[in-house]
Amino acid sequence: MLVIDWAIFIEKLVLIISVVSGSLVIAMYSTYMERKVAAVLQDRRGPSRAGPFGILQPLADGLKLFFKEEIIPSFSSKFLFILGPCLAMLTAMMIGAVIPWGNKVHLFGRDISLQIADINIGVLYIFGVVSMGVYGIMIGGWASNNKFSLLGAMRASSQIISYELAMGISLIALLMVTGTLSLKEMVGGQMDHWWNIFKQPLGFLIFLVCAFAECNRTPFDLAEAENELVGGYHTEYSSMKLGFYLFAEYINMFLSSAVMVSLFFGGYDIPFVNDVNLAQNIGINWAAILQGLCLFGKIVSFLFLFMWVRWTIPRFRYDQLMNLGWKILIPMALFNMIVTGGLILLKQNNWHF
Amino acid sequence: MEVTQILFWFLSVLAVGAAIGVVLSKSPIYSVLWLIVVFFSISGHYILMNAQFLAIVNIIVYAGAIMVLFLFVIMLMNLNADAEPAKNKYLKFAGVIAGMCLMIVLVAALAESSDIKVSLARGSDVGLIKNLGRSLFTTYVIPFEISSILFLSAMVGAVVIGKKDEQKQVNP
Numbered sequence: 001m002l003v004i005d006w007a008i009f010i011e012k013l014v015l016i017i018s019v020v021s022g023s024l025v026i027a028m029y030s031t032y033m034e035r036k037v038a039a040v041l042q043d044r045r046g047p048s049r050a051g052p053f054g055i056l057q058p059l060a061d062g063l064k065l066f067f068k069e070e071i072i073p074s075f076s077s078k079f080l081f082i083l084g085p086c087l088a089m090l091t092a093m094m095i096g097a098v099i100p101w102g103n104k105v106h107l108f109g110r111d112i113s114l115q116i117a118d119i120n121i122g123v124l125y126i127f128g129v130v131s132m133g134v135y136g137i138m139i140g141g142w143a144s145n146n147k148f149s150l151l152g153a154m155r156a157s158s159q160i161i162s163y164e165l166a167m168g169i170s171l172i173a174l175l176m177v178t179g180t181l182s183l184k185e186m187v188g189g190q191m192d193h194w195w196n197i198f199k200q201p202l203g204f205l206i207f208l209v210c211a212f213a214e215c216n217r218t219p220f221d222l223a224e225a226e227n228e229l230v231g232g233y234h235t236e237y238s239s240m241k242l243g244f245y246l247f248a249e250y251i252n253m254f255l256s257s258a259v260m261v262s263l264f265f266g267g268y269d270i271p272f273v274n275d276v277n278l279a280q281n282i283g284i285n286w287a288a289i290l291q292g293l294c295l296f297g298k299i300v301s302f303l304f305l306f307m308w309v310r311w312t313i314p315r316f317r318y319d320q321l322m323n324l325g326w327k328i329l330i331p332m333a334l335f336n337m338i339v340t341g342g343l344i345l346l347k348q349n350n351w352h353f
Numbered sequence: 354m355e356v357t358q359i360l361f362w363f364l365s366v367l368a369v370g371a372a373i374g375v376v377l378s379k380s381p382i383y384s385v386l387w388l389i390v391v392f393f394s395i396s397g398h399y400i401l402m403n404a405q406f407l408a409i410v411n412i413i414v415y416a417g418a419i420m421v422l423f424l425f426v427i428m429l430m431n432l433n434a435d436a437e438p439a440k441n442k443y444l445k446f447a448g449v450i451a452g453m454c455l456m457i458v459l460v461a462a463l464a465e466s467s468d469i470k471v472s473l474a475r476g477s478d479v480g481l482i483k484n485l486g487r488s489l490f491t492t493y494v495i496p497f498e499i500s501s502i503l504f505l506s507a508m509v510g511a512v513v514i515g516k517k518d519e520q521k522q523v524n525p
Binding site for chain 1: 382386389405406409410412413416417418421422424425428429481482
């Protein structure tokens with residue numbers, strides 16, 4: 001006997017569709033934002049032809065990518081060549097499942113949580129998905145049957161594996177402070193209290209650097225260093241398959257900003273406002289909308305940080321990248337973890353040795 | 354059939370099919386990819402048994418790290434089906450017989466153990482991260498710490514082996 005609670009099924013389906021399409025649209029417009037930010041930083045005007053202020057530029061770009069000729073190298077494995085960008089896109093999207101996009105809304109007589117899956121291993125889930133993200137690049141780079149692509153893929157995978165370690169250790173300290181692995185509870189602990197950034201400033205710095213490296217963004221975009229590797233792992237790609245790789249990078253950026261905001265900057269918490277009182281005064285639904293807007297504002301400022309850094313800091317050399325990851329970030333993260341653990345022990349002992 | 358039962362059969366067929374794919378595929382790259390599918394379906398089984406921590410750690414460690422290294426090495430060495438050395442016929446026979454012996458042992462061991470079935474059917478909470486951490490750091494704290502020191506020594510050993518070449522280059 002197949003029993004399905006249809007209300008929950010539909011509720012989750014709507015939520016999944018809106019999160020996926022929302023992150024696609026935001027990724028689309030972050031390409032526009034990137035070009036505008038680059039233009040401002042370089043004293044140019046940026047895209048200005050398609051629509052007012054060039055607002056239709058992402059659509060024009062997408063149309064161009066769709067209509068370009070699709071080339072599959074004759075010596076490469078066709079299945080893996082197509083699988084590469086698909087995997088990159090899939091793993092980029094999957095992180096959105098555990099991020100709490102808001103507290104809850106009250107619709108049709110039901111309380112609907114604005115989080116797709118509140119699993120009690122949310123942070124570990126993010127790690128699992130991030131470690132999967134490397135497959136899209138590796139498979140695509142290998143299937144291209146091109147030395148430059150292969151080198152780009154190797155660089156990307158070794159970089160992601162190296163920085164995952166520092167990222168994990170920096171998060172252990174945060175987990176010791178918050179005492180939970182569920183993102184919802186983490187955000188809940190920050191509501192109307194000090195945000196985690198004040199408790200873990202060093203941890204946040206390490207996490208931020210690692211997030212840049214995991215997203216393959218400049219200064220760590222050695223996987224596609226065009227002056228050394230032509231185009232890196234996507235040299236052989238054209239048309240929308242190339243578009244998928246580029247798109248996956250922007251979705252990764254958006255969702256890693258969302259993760260950072262949820263972990264360190266209070267998630268959907270509205271700063272300087274008591275959220276519980278607010279929800280009582282203006283109703284749960286309006287409070288949820290305000291909280292969502294606040295979360296969105298925080299995410300956009302992180303996106304701006306990503307772009308600001310990209311157009312300001314030059315690319316690292318490969319040995320510098322590895323030295324930074326293994327010899328600076330990991331010892332710093334270990335130090336942070338030990339100090340945090342010691343302080344927590346002291347606090348449990350009422351500040352007596 | 355209930356949802357869990359459907360999921361169980363789906364995951365089981367996926368796991369066995371992918372495992373056969375690992376053995377049968379010609380190119381080592383495809384073998385590794387099939388192996389990743391196997392790990393995912395096994396993680397699905399863990400989730401069905403309410404062992405979420407085990408499931409996600411299986412994905413992070415095996416599918417996320419070890420398999421990436423496998424792919425890394427295979428891609429760098431550029432192993433192809435035609436580059437594979439031809440194996441001895443007797444070696445193949447020995448492999449088949451050894452594998453079958455292992456399977457008989459495993460099946461016999463599973464058939465003997467009736468306790469596992471009971472605890473699985475109940476859906477215990479042992480696999481949840483809170484309970485797991487508590488038992489790891491109280492009941493099993495000594496084996497846990499000893500194994501962590503083992504891991505540390507393995508790591509140091511790897512670093513030492515990796516360093517040897519550098520010294521040779523300095524003093525030839």
